[in-house]
Amino acid sequence: MSAGDLANSTSSNRSASSMRWGSAAREFLRTVATVSVTILGLLALTFFIGRLLPLDPVLAILGDDASQEAYDRMVVKLGLDKPLWEQFIAYLWNSLHFDFGMSLTSGKPVTEDILRVFPATLELATVAMILGTGLGIPLGVLAAANRDTWIDQVVRVISLIGYSAPIFWLGLLGLVVFYAGLGWVGAPGRIDIVYQYDLETRTGLYLIDSLLAGRLDIFADVFGRIVLPASILAYGAMAYISRMTRSFMLEQLSQEYIIAAQAKGASRLSVVWGHAFPNIAVQLVTVVALSYAFLLEGAVLTETVFAWPGFGRYLTTALLRADMNAVLGCTLIVGFIFITLNLLSDVFYRVFDPRTR
């Protein structure tokens, strides 16, 4: 054996792998620091927005003809007499404990309200997510593998419309066509009044609860009502996901290892799904996590169109009544969710990206 063969052998000893863990720990700490600062900034921003309010928060609670003493008492109760920075600290403390104050409209703690309405949105968003990824990823792969053919053009057009059409308009059109016109789907609303008190809600997700209770009639009703809003919501996510998938796949398909796989005589299916696709899987996770943000946005509008009793409708109702505690609480929750999703996908990427292994 020649000296060259010795030089050709690889080196992987223990000190290299411990160095990897050390730098991973440092990365983690840096991420934690960044995220903390971002959350702080988030809270500062919402605090600032809260203070922007031209309305007097005291009068909003007490009404215009409150007496001076009631007013003063409320000011103390709300902590508005303290200096601004003290108010901010109190606000920080409360928010991090998920105490967003009392809602003007319901009289209950905002947190309680949010917990009550969230499952509806969660259910809608999850079904939409499944539809969106289930359709978006294969379409994106298909478009990339058949680049510049009619298949590609069709997928791109579908995607473009999903990007450009207002989601609430699609919802309205959907109702006109599929509900009023064809009668294929249920009426707006999550569940028929008749069933609403009949259903034992164990998870808060009606699709699951109705199956758990063995009530297929309720399941059919709930399903018929969720299918249209979820599809509309999914369309936007699907447009984004398929576009990104196509872009990532095109990048992979121009790489040398794809030519090598073809030169080996691998079948088209194997090249596209066995070779190229696994290489974008990690990137796709980030894309899917980000599309949840689209879904949250879309949920606000979709729930308004479909009278869906979820988080989005709670937010818009609170908005129209200037219920700032509720509005800011919801905004913060969305912010927290988004930051968490970003963080998770970042971590996932770092752990699974083969190039950093």
Next chain:
Amino acid sequence: MYWTLEMTDPLLEVRNLRVAYPSAHGYSDALRGISFTLGREKLGIVGESGSGKSTAGRAIMRLLPPKARVTADALRLSGFDLLGASERQMRDIRGGRIAMILQDPRYALNPLKTVGAQIMESYRIHIKGSRAEARDRMLAMLEDVRIRDPRRVTGLYPHELSGGMGQRVMIAMMLIPSPELVIADEPTSALDVTVRGQILDVLNERVEAQGAGLILISHDLPLVSDFCDRVLVMYGGQIMEELAAHDLSQASHPYTIALNASLPPLDHAVDELIVPEYDPSWMTEAPK
């Protein structure tokens, strides 16, 4: 059988092979009608970037992008028409009868799969048998390309390999189905100079052991002339000259002469390196 193997059929017959790509103004030619034949020998194709040498290699295997227009009077592997073959037939041929060795193993190997998985895939696409048989054959092949610890190497990922190791793996992977024709596209250009010789040795050994023909594509004239039996000199999508490797110093075409002259000599010092002057008539197609 779709072809008959006659003793008189050359291993590879190429006549008037043309490749054109659609561009803003009509089609632009990458290959303008090249012709040559190949037996069980080593043929070198030399040229600068843009000469069309890599395109020629890929055109033979029909690995060019779909928008490329490939035509030829004849493109035959041992009598079998490659141009008219269906995609299914080409998939059998690629890897099984014609293999391609690519330039840089860092990019030409799938970063997510182990070496073992990729070599096994290459084998099992073309040869029926059990996994155990495939495994044994793979380990034997890795030893044939002079890798010392084949079992350990099969568990490695491409980014854990050195350049020389990676090319050996590439050679093992592409030659394991025993193809008749091997096209090596710049196999040593991405390697350290010290390692190039070994890789060429390994390649040579394997090709001769399998009795295959080899096309070595490179921009490195001395390397090709040392290694190959015959040399084709390409420029501007055409073949400028074809000669036996040992006859290179007696080249007659001005381009080949200029290439020869531009090599820095090792035995005496020169003040200025000679730069070839390009005759525009070389870009126009010679009448066939």
Next chain:
Amino acid sequence: MTDAPVTQPRESLRAWLRAPTASSPRQARAQAVWRGWQRLIANRAAFAGLIVLVILVTLAAIGPWLTPYSVMGQDLSVRLQPPSAQHLLGTDDLGRDILTRILYGARITLMMAALVAVIAGPIGLAVGATAGYLGGWFDVVAMRLVDVFLSFPSLILALAFVAALGPGIENAVIAISLSAWPPIARLARAEALTVRKSDYIAAARLQGASPMRLILKHVMPICLPSVVVRVTLNMAGIILTAAGLGFLGLGAQPPSPEWGAMLASGRQFMLTSWWLAAAPGAAIMLVSLSFNLLGDGLRDVLDPRND
């Protein structure tokens, strides 16, 4: 003495633009623009988007003079008429001609979009280019701020601001701009980072140029093409957000013919009078689509990547 050939002014302009080598910086710039323009119109989709936008802007400008109907005038005797020869897009629940309202609404939408672009674009460019060039604490603070804003989907952030400021067009524009500038800043910063170390910046600095001058005259022009592309691409989203705010009743208030608000008010009758929902939404989609197509085309022209 030879007679110089008399060329028409147009011919010589074409020749000037097509000359193989430029003899002045002005000619070189003009040639670059010309070539970019050729590439843009070669992309049929982008060209279509551009044409549609031009038509829309024209209609928005002169449209109101084209229709005989008043935008606010109610005529309850013709309420909820389907599309016909007199009312090409039908009438709404108060008897107003929908086509007229769409045309007026185009003005509102395009104006909102333009305002947001004019506010968010320069702010994002300035902050991002400065952060990228200066680095240090300014960069850190700016990017944390950007991160905070980017932690919200743009509609949610806009909703929060509108909740605080109150509904109305002006507040909606401010709210949307606040959510639109961060991505621009991030992009500008990325571009500035690539330029920061280059030799000509160093040369200008050695000549005594102040940081302000460097940023304004050297760094920002480099960032400009990507920023323009990004703003164009984001326009579609901005228009959708504006329409969304209108739909929720937080943007333009009735009887203003803003398209989102039209959809909201038409909702009650839409199950039986489909034309109330069709036109405004289609208009929104058309504008959004054109910006998307144009933005895609611009991106291909200005940041050419290999296919």
